[in-house]
Amino acid sequence: MSSDWISFDFGALIDSFWATTFDGLTLGAIYALVALGYTLVYGVLNLINFAHSEVFIAGAFAVVFFLSALGFGPSAPTLPIGMLILDLVLAGIIAMVVSGGTAVLVERIAYKPLRNRGASRLAFLISAIGMSFVLQYIFYEWRGATAEPAVTMFRPKPIFEVFGSIIDSQQLTIFIAAVVMMVCVDQIVQRTKLGRGIRAVAQDPDTATLMGVNKERIIVATFAIGGFLAGAAALFYVMRVPSGVFYMGGFILGIKAFTAAVLGGIGNVRGALLGGLLVGLIGNYGATILGDSQWTDVVIFIVLILVLMIRPNGILGSNLGEARV
Amino acid sequence: MNQMKRTSGLTVAALSVAALLAMSGCANQGSAGGGGEEGSSDRVELPVQEKLDVPEDVVKAAGDGKAKCDSKTTIAYVGAMTGPNAQLGINIYNGSQTAIDEHNAANPDCQVTFKKIDTEGDPAKATGPSAQATKEDNIIGVVGLPFSGESKATGGIFEDAGLVHISPAATNPDLSTNGWKTFFRGLGNDTVQGPALVKLVEKLEAEKTCLIEDDSDYGMGLAKVVKEKMGDKLECEDAVTTGQKDFAPTIQKIMDSKADTVIYSGYFAEGAPLDNQLVNKGFDGYFIGPDGVKDTAFVKQAGDAANNAYYTCTCVPGDLIPEFAEAFEKVSGGDAPGTYSVEGYDTMTIFLSGIDKGITDRKKMTEYVRDYNGVGYGKTYKWDDTGELEDKAVYGYKTEGDGIVSVGLIE
Numbered sequence: 058m059s060s061d062w063i064s065f066d067f068g069a070l071i072d073s074f075w076a077t078t079f080d081g082l083t084l085g086a087i088y089a090l091v092a093l094g095y096t097l098v099y100g101v102l103n104l105i106n107f108a109h110s111e112v113f114i115a116g117a118f119a120v121v122f123f124l125s126a127l128g129f130g131p132s133a134p135t136l137p138i139g140m141l142i143l144d145l146v147l148a149g150i151i152a153m154v155v156s157g158g159t160a161v162l163v164e165r166i167a168y169k170p171l172r173n174r175g176a177s178r179l180a181f182l183i184s185a186i187g188m189s190f191v192l193q194y195i196f197y198e199w200r201g202a203t204a205e206p207a208v209t210m211f212r213p214k215p216i217f218e219v220f221g222s223i224i225d226s227q228q229l230t231i232f233i234a235a236v237v238m239m240v241c242v243d244q245i246v247q248r249t250k251l252g253r254g255i256r257a258v259a260q261d262p263d264t265a266t267l268m269g270v271n272k273e274r275i276i277v278a279t280f281a282i283g284g285f286l287a288g289a290a291a292l293f294y295v296m297r298v299p300s301g302v303f304y305m306g307g308f309i310l311g312i313k314a315f316t317a318a319v320l321g322g323i324g325n326v327r328g329a330l331l332g333g334l335l336v337g338l339i340g341n342y343g344a345t346i347l348g349d350s351q352w353t354d355v356v357i358f359i360v361l362i363l364v365l366m367i368r369p370n371g372i373l374g375s376n377l378g379e380a381r382v
Numbered sequence: 383m384n385q386m387k388r389t390s391g392l393t394v395a396a397l398s399v400a401a402l403l404a405m406s407g408c409a410n411q412g413s414a415g416g417g418g419e420e421g422s423s424d425r426v427e428l429p430v431q432e433k434l435d436v437p438e439d440v441v442k443a444a445g446d447g448k449a450k451c452d453s454k455t456t457i458a459y460v461g462a463m464t465g466p467n468a469q470l471g472i473n474i475y476n477g478s479q480t481a482i483d484e485h486n487a488a489n490p491d492c493q494v495t496f497k498k499i500d501t502e503g504d505p506a507k508a509t510g511p512s513a514q515a516t517k518e519d520n521i522i523g524v525v526g527l528p529f530s531g532e533s534k535a536t537g538g539i540f541e542d543a544g545l546v547h548i549s550p551a552a553t554n555p556d557l558s559t560n561g562w563k564t565f566f567r568g569l570g571n572d573t574v575q576g577p578a579l580v581k582l583v584e585k586l587e588a589e590k591t592c593l594i595e596d597d598s599d600y601g602m603g604l605a606k607v608v609k610e611k612m613g614d615k616l617e618c619e620d621a622v623t624t625g626q627k628d629f630a631p632t633i634q635k636i637m638d639s640k641a642d643t644v645i646y647s648g649y650f651a652e653g654a655p656l657d658n659q660l661v662n663k664g665f666d667g668y669f670i671g672p673d674g675v676k677d678t679a680f681v682k683q684a685g686d687a688a689n690n691a692y693y694t695c696t697c698v699p700g701d702l703i704p705e706f707a708e709a710f711e712k713v714s715g716g717d718a719p720g721t722y723s724v725e726g727y728d729t730m731t732i733f734l735s736g737i738d739k740g741i742t743d744r745k746k747m748t749e750y751v752r753d754y755n756g757v758g759y760g761k762t763y764k765w766d767d768t769g770e771l772e773d774k775a776v777y778g779y780k781t782e783g784d785g786i787v788s789v790g791l792i793e
Contacts, residue, residue: 073638080630131658131685204627204651206682207658299662300655300683301627309625344631351597351621353631 063347070345075222077341083228083297085337086235090290091314092321092329093242094160094283100259100324101279103178107185108163110311111192112284116156116291117302118196120148124208124295131207131299145210145292153288160284161277163188169273189308196304207300231293238289239330242282246326255279259324313340313357320361322371331372335360425668426587428692428780431790434702434760441756443481443731444488449738451492457482457733458515459496459726460526460536460547462503470721471503471528474550476714477700477726478525484709485734494737497521501532508532509539516543522747523547523733525726530554530600537562546748548732550725553673553696554599558768564748566765568729569696569722570774572600575672576607578694578776578792579645585778585792586668586692588643590617592636594656596648597623604672605647617641622652629656633663642667649674654683661687668692676721681781692789693779698724698760699788706759728758 070077091113098106106112127144128134134141167188171180213227246252254275257265266272294310295302313336321332336357343356364372459478462471475498482496499515501508508527515521516539524540524547527533533552540547541562548566549557555571583591593616595605609616618639620632633656636644644660646653646669653675660669661684669691671680676693684691700719701707706727710719736750755764762773778789 069635069638073634076634076638077631080634084628084630131683131687133662133686203679204655204683207655207685209658209662209685212662298628298655298659299685300658303627305625306627309627341631345634348635349621350626350629350632351623 065346066348067346069348070342073222073345075220077345078338079219079222079224079228081338081341082334083231083337084341085317085334086232087290087293087297087333088310088314088317088336089239089330089333090235090286090293091310092318092333093239093286093326095315095318096321096323096326096329097246097255097279097283099318100326101255101276102168102181104168104181105185105315106163106280106283107182107311108167108188108192109160109283109287110307110314111189111196112156112160112163112307113287113291113294113311113314114196114302114304114307115159115192116152116284116288117295117306118200118205119155119288120152120292120295121205121208121302123148123151124210125206129208129210131209133209133212141211145296149289149292151288152291153285156288156291157281157284159192160280160287163192164277164280193304193308200304202303204300204303204306208295208302209299210296227296231296235289235293236330238286239326242286243326243330245282251275251278313354316357316361320364320371322368322373325371325373328371328373335372425666425690426585428585428778428789430780430782431699431702431788434699434788436703436705436759437757439757440759441731441735443484443727443734445485445735445738447488449489449492451494451737451740452742453493454495454520455492455522455737455742456495456497456518456520457523457525457730457737458499458518458521460499460508460512460515460524461501461528461532463498463500465502465504467503467529470551472714473720473723474525474528474726476710476717477550477719477723477728478730479713480706480710481727481730481734483713485731485738489738492738494734495520501527503529503532505529505531505535508536512536512539516540516545521545522741522744523736523751525550525729525733528552528722530557533557533565537565540564544744544748546744546751548729548751550729551697551722555603558770562769563752566751566769567771568725568763570771570776571696572604572672573607574774574776575694575696576604577611578778579604579608579647579670579672580611581792582670582692582694582778583643583645583668586643586670588668590639590641591643591645592616592618592620592639592641593645593647594620594622594632594636595646596652597621598648600674601648608645608647622648622656624649624652626652627655629659632656633660633665636660636665637663644669646671646675650677650680650683654680654688657691658684658687661690666690670694673697673721676779676786678785681784681786688781691781693786694776694792695721695779696774696776697722698775699777699779700724700727700759702788703759724758724760728760728763731758732756732763 094109167184213225215223216226254270257270258275317332317336318329321328339360340353340357344350344353459475462468486493499511501511528551530552541564546564548568550568553572555573595601618635653671657669671693673695676695681688700723741747761775764772776792778792779786
């Protein structure tokens with residue numbers, strides 16, 4: 058930071074507008090995937106699952122361990138393309154299973170006993186925060202404070218140029234894959250029987266139960282879907298930030314994903330998508346205009362507060378139960 | 383039924399991911415044959431330092447072999463032995479142990495005791511062990527404390543007890559401004575290292591430099607010195623936060639500025655992912671960091687990317703002094719001397735030479751250190767009034783393979 062503690066440089070944003078935008082969208086897509094986990098659980102249980110950030114990082118550890126075991130390291134591998142894809146798809150599946158499993162486990166240990174005893178919502182909140190810390194420090198005790206050695210999947214290569222800015226293979230892979238997954242989830246929630254069950258429980262759990270919806274099953278399924286998405290996000294996160302996996306890594310990203318969920322309207326699937334992309338973009342734009350990455354989070358939260366002042370329920374507002382398509 | 387649909391939804395997703403990965407793979411493959419080293423050919427490479435000339439009048443721990451002293455006479459190491467930063471402490475006390483072993487083997491009538499006291503390198507925990515050291519009357523000198531934070535927290539304790547301590551690693555410039563008469567520093571501080579970073583940039587003939595700092599006292603302090611030195615010559619500046627792992631906006635800024643050198647003023651934990659992501663984005667210049675970055679963990683975490691890294695350190699490369707390295711490896715169980723091992727040896731040797739001259743109490747030892755003027759393995763030890771070394775040796779280092787090697791003194 059220069060001696061004048063804050064300065065605005067819109068020229069910098071204009072100069073690198075498209076590069077900043079593409080990068081923000083990539084990052085935002087990862088936020089959005091994680092945000093979906095917060096939003097789905099909130100929609101069904103009215104609970105902020107603070108341990109979701111650790112569900113995410115569990116998947117990231119799985120990606121790192123799996124790929125390291127296959128011989129991936131800090132330097133980009135020189136594998137035949139087929140092998141590379143197979144390895145990455147396998148890593149993604151493993152991450153999804155590990156994150157999904159962790160999510161279900163968290164539900165079993167931290168929330169189900171409380172639900173069975175009819176605990177207050179505050180108890181759930183504390184339990185969620187507690188679970189987040191417990192998982193974090195399990196990772197800390199197990200792997201220490203230092204980040205895992207980098208696992209580089211491939212070195213990004215320019216694919217095509219838009220408005221003079223290069224879009225590389227990494228950005229494209231992450232963005233499109235993440236959006237496809239989000240559309241799938243949206244369709245699952247809107248069109249399948251499971252989705253109907255989720256929406257029914259979100260709207261009115263008691264009536265839903267009377268109508269023959271197995272509430273417990275729906276809850277577990279919701280946690281599992283959130284976990285799967287976090288696992289996929291973990292793969293993309295490691296792709297983008299090869300040495301970002303350490304015990305606190307989930308917490309930092311989780312906060313932003315949670316912000317994204319609130320910004321878009323928590324409980325709203327499409328809101329999470331929109332919120333995620335916006336958080337990615339706003340952070341990048343803010344940092345570029347203010348000329349200092351340390352402002353990234355400040356800008357994100359200022360925008361969040363401004364939006365909530367005008368639309369207290371987030372941009373897309375309505376919750377999962379009321380969502381109709 | 384719904385199970386089926388969900389599965390099919392996820393299958394579609396998985397297939398899409400596969401298709402995209404195929405695209406990325408295709409793009410990646412193109413480079414596999416061409417080799418990823420483009421651009422690196424016009425980089426200046428500083429030659430590796432092959433050997434370190436040890437001055438002839440170097441003061442060694444063995445002394446003349448005729449010393450006589452009370453066997454209860456004790457020198458302590460106070461600093462990290464466990465905790466997240468234990469490695470630096472281990473480097474240091476193994477250096478000190480090497481000096482003690484050499485001394486006691488050569489002087490049958492003067493067997494000095496070495497006591498190690500653990501602070502975990504944590505300012506909050508260091509006061510207890512430090513107080514413990516001051517309460518043991520046999521301890522007449524202390525090697526420590528290694529880190530700036532813990533040194534700041536405990537300087538007063540040693541001052542009250544009149545117990546002289548020489549820090550073998552703490553670099554925060556403010557430590558010598560407390561008026562402590564018992565504090566000495568066995569290395570140059572950050573006002574020395576900052577200019578050395580700039581000097582290294584000049585040696586590498588880099589033209590456009592970006593300065594990236596973190597939010598620690600250490601990183602910001604050093605960056606301030608660099609800014610004073612380079613002023614308008616800096617092409618871009620940015621700041622990152624401790625714990626940050628994704629540096630996209632910072633990298634964008636560096637790439638936009640067309641810089642060929644990045645000075646990173648901070649620790650390896652953030653430096654490694656920054657360098658890795660920079661290189662992945664096509665940056666082919668130098669990455670220069672201070673002693674907080676000079677850690678094999680940096681190389682491990684940044685991988686190939688670390689090949690562009692140079693480092694400054696006020697530490698002497700002990701692995702280049704064969705006789706020292708050999709003796710050290712006996713103590714360490716085979717590990718080569720690390721960062722600040724030589725300083726651990728040299729500072730201990732100063733105390734031992736005092737004991738050999740018949741010093742038995744803290745007051746005389748403090749005076750002895752204050753007036754000391756002798757040559758160690760790495761530098762001349764002579765202090766000014768505030769306890770700062772007059773010899774301000776800074777070494778350059780670079781990545782080679784999985785390790786870090788010296789490129790010699792940076793004038």
